[in-house]
Amino acid sequence: MGQTLVIQPVSRIEGHAKITIQLDDGGNVSDARVNVIELRGFEKFCVGRPVEEMPRITTRICGVCPWSHHLASAKTTDAVFGVEPAPTGKKLRQLCNSIAYMEEHILHFYILSGPDFVMGPGADYAVRNVIGIVGAVPEVAKRVVKVRHMCARMLEMIAGKSIHPDAAVPGGFSKPLQKEERDALLPMAQECLELAKFTMAFAKSDIFPKYLDAVKTVGLMTSGFLGTVAKDGALDLYDGKLRMMYADGAYEEFLPADYADYIGEHVEPWTYLKFPYAKKKGPFALEDNAPSLYRVNSLARINVCDYIPTPLAQKELEEFRKNFGRPAQLTLLYHWARLIELLYNAELAVQMLNDPEITGRETRIKVTPRAARGVGVVEAPRGTLIHDYTTDADGILTHVNLLVATCQNNSAINLSVKQAAKALIKDGKYDQGTLNTVEMAIRAYDPCLSCATHRLDGTLPVKIDIVGPDGKVVDTLTN
Amino acid sequence: MDTLPAFCRARVVILGVGNMLFGDDGFGPEVVDSLTRHYHIPDDIYLMDVGTGARKLLFTIIVGASLVPARPEEIIIVDAVDWGQGNGKVFEIPVESLPVTKVDDFSLHQVPTSNMLRELQDECGVTVTVVACDVGVIPQEIAPGLSPAIAHAVIAASKQIADRFGWPPTAP
Numbered sequence: 001m002g003q004t005l006v007i008q009p010v011s012r013i014e015g016h017a018k019i020t021i022q023l024d025d026g027g028n029v030s031d032a033r034v035n036v037i038e039l040r041g042f043e044k045f046c047v048g049r050p051v052e053e054m055p056r057i058t059t060r061i062c063g064v065c066p067w068s069h070h071l072a073s074a075k076t077t078d079a080v081f082g083v084e085p086a087p088t089g090k091k092l093r094q095l096c097n098s099i100a101y102m103e104e105h106i107l108h109f110y111i112l113s114g115p116d117f118v119m120g121p122g123a124d125y126a127v128r129n130v131i132g133i134v135g136a137v138p139e140v141a142k143r144v145v146k147v148r149h150m151c152a153r154m155l156e157m158i159a160g161k162s163i164h165p166d167a168a169v170p171g172g173f174s175k176p177l178q179k180e181e182r183d184a185l186l187p188m189a190q191e192c193l194e195l196a197k198f199t200m201a202f203a204k205s206d207i208f209p210k211y212l213d214a215v216k217t218v219g220l221m222t223s224g225f226l227g228t229v230a231k232d233g234a235l236d237l238y239d240g241k242l243r244m245m246y247a248d249g250a251y252e253e254f255l256p257a258d259y260a261d262y263i264g265e266h267v268e269p270w271t272y273l274k275f276p277y278a279k280k281k282g283p284f285a286l287e288d289n290a291p292s293l294y295r296v297n298s299l300a301r302i303n304v305c306d307y308i309p310t311p312l313a314q315k316e317l318e319e320f321r322k323n324f325g326r327p328a329q330l331t332l333l334y335h336w337a338r339l340i341e342l343l344y345n346a347e348l349a350v351q352m353l354n355d356p357e358i359t360g361r362e363t364r365i366k367v368t369p370r371a372a373r374g375v376g377v378v379e380a381p382r383g384t385l386i387h388d389y390t391t392d393a394d395g396i397l398t399h400v401n402l403l404v405a406t407c408q409n410n411s412a413i414n415l416s417v418k419q420a421a422k423a424l425i426k427d428g429k430y431d432q433g434t435l436n437t438v439e440m441a442i443r444a445y446d447p448c449l450s451c452a453t454h455r456l457d458g459t460l461p462v463k464i465d466i467v468g469p470d471g472k473v474v475d476t477l478t479n
Numbered sequence: 480m481d482t483l484p485a486f487c488r489a490r491v492v493i494l495g496v497g498n499m500l501f502g503d504d505g506f507g508p509e510v511v512d513s514l515t516r517h518y519h520i521p522d523d524i525y526l527m528d529v530g531t532g533a534r535k536l537l538f539t540i541i542v543g544a545s546l547v548p549a550r551p552e553e554i555i556i557v558d559a560v561d562w563g564q565g566n567g568k569v570f571e572i573p574v575e576s577l578p579v580t581k582v583d584d585f586s587l588h589q590v591p592t593s594n595m596l597r598e599l600q601d602e603c604g605v606t607v608t609v610v611a612c613d614v615g616v617i618p619q620e621i622a623p624g625l626s627p628a629i630a631h632a633v634i635a636a637s638k639q640i641a642d643r644f645g646w647p648p649t650a651p
Contacts, residue, residue, distance in 0.1 A: 041621035042500075044620075045500070045623070060498065060499060060500050061500075062531065063533065063535065064531070066532065107539075148538075148539045149482060153482050156485060163528075163529055163530065164532075
């Protein structure tokens with residue numbers, strides 16, 4: 001009987017989010033499993049409520065990506081009511097989406113993943129954190145914080161608040177943007193664009209080259225990819241059709257409402273979180289290169305789109321494809337893809353603020369309850385997010401289903417962690433850097449570990465318990 | 480027009496942390512709501528129900544506070560804890576006495592854990608106060624609504640904070 005390593009990140013409900021690495025008698029990895037908690041009871045809670053409440057309620061699911069749930073929900077209510085939102089209302093939603101994306105991607109690159117790259121995964125946590133970044137690259141950090149402040153301020157100005165937004169409503173957006181507000185927002189968006197351009201160049205010159213070995217070795221796997229594209233195949237984070245691209249580059253497309261015909265959901269007894277898979281490619285298998293295996297999030301979107309409809313991001317996409325092909329499979333390229341998306345969103349925000357229609361006065365249209373089913377999809381920063389509601393004739397919800405991004409990357413996260421652990425742990429030898437590098441494989445996917453409750457006491461950091469054949473803990477690593 | 484968000488312009492920031500969909504975990508947001516409805520709050524105080532998004536906001540404040548003068552003087556975190564009693568007792572926890580085991584910013588999807596609060600206080604010069612309520616076990620499935628003991632604790636915590644700053648109650 002071999003040893004068991006347990007890497008247990010902080011979980012708001014203790015014991016439900018952890019990594020277990022099983023070693024064989026020779027001290028090598030035989031299996032790895034990642035348990036992530038799933039929000040439970042939400043669908044049941046929603047049934048019986050008026051559907052128009054959903055864009056407001058769903059922001060409570062997650063304090064990290066409330067805009068994605070908010071917009072997916074608003075789009076779903078549009079579909080339920082059978083309306084196309086007012087054009088200005090739709091543009092205001094898209095503008096908010098772009099700003100929220102910038103806020104997320106900047107945070108992820110510089111603050112969550114940045115310490116791994118700037119200080120290195122082997123560095124002590126005393127420096128491998130936010131304050132470490134500030135100390136190592138203070139001038140960069142100054143620009144980052146200024147733009148982070150601006151993103152929050154821009155969302156406040158357009159939508160009233162950045163956390164728990166309620167501005168997107170069935171049929172559009174609750175308030176028009178004033179011309180003087182647009183004039184104040186434009187220079188902020190331009191400064192965001194400057195930071196996005198700088199970040200791309202900085203990463204390519206100072207960060208990625210140092211870690212090409214890690215990019216080529218950590219969390220490797222081969223899979224298909226799912227993402228949203230516009231009618232002409234362009235990258236679109238707010239609207240369009242879903243494109244499932246398989247590992248060989250072939251793809252099929254479907255309307256969001258038909259997602260259940262293309263995406264199956266497999267259940268494993270050791271985790272609450274389901275394992276979505278590409279139904280048309282055969283049964284579920286938790287194996288590298290399984291035909292039904294697919295991934296979502298930035299790398300998926302960059303892979304499935306034919307082009308990016310803004311010039312600077314398109315230029316970066318061409319360079320990316322020249323270097324890594326299409327579809328690119330290396331897991332740590334999620335970071336690179338995220339920066340291309342950052343650039344795209346910054347360009348898009350500037351474009352949209354220059355569009356005269358953004359200050360139009362008609363931002364919403366009237367809706368009338370009816371018995372119907374509606375499906376709304378947006379690309380959340382963490383991947384494709386699907387909301388599916390059914391109502392009765394009074395507009396009361398009778399069925400709700402949510403397919404969230406982290407769930408769709410469940411198989412991929414498990415397989416990448418297993419691969420990383422296998423590559424790093426040999427003959428029972430491991431150290432702190434091993435743990436940190438395994439974490440890097442997970443962080444590439446930027447997963448939502450839990451959208452439920454939380455704990456203040458801060459117990460249980462990332463931890464490896466080494467359990468001997470007799471069941472006793474013989475060693476513990478924490479960071 | 481100011482390019483700083485409201486939470487960076489205030490002198491004191493009060494964050495109600497928790498998910499109101501999960502029973503007594505909604506303590507923090509309910510205290511913010513109670514303060515807003517029942518007391519006259521000065522303009523330089525910013526109250527916010529941050530739900531489960533506190534870390535995202537605190538990251539911005541931490542990095543900002545360490546680099547630019549845009550920082551609040553004090554941040555008050557109002558949050559639920561499970562310290563075994565579940566009796567609705569409200570108490571202040573000094574940042575120094577928070578457990579030290581949490582040190583990794585593993586994910587955004589966590590509480591404003593002790594390392595972040597320490598960084599705010601020690602590295603950024605922001606006074607951090609935690610007003611906590613021992614709520615006991617939080618449901619694992621969605622079940623909104625506070626228990627009677629915790630609803631009572633919301634009133635007590637609101638009064639405690641308002642009295643500390645000398646905020647007068649609004650007319651009944």
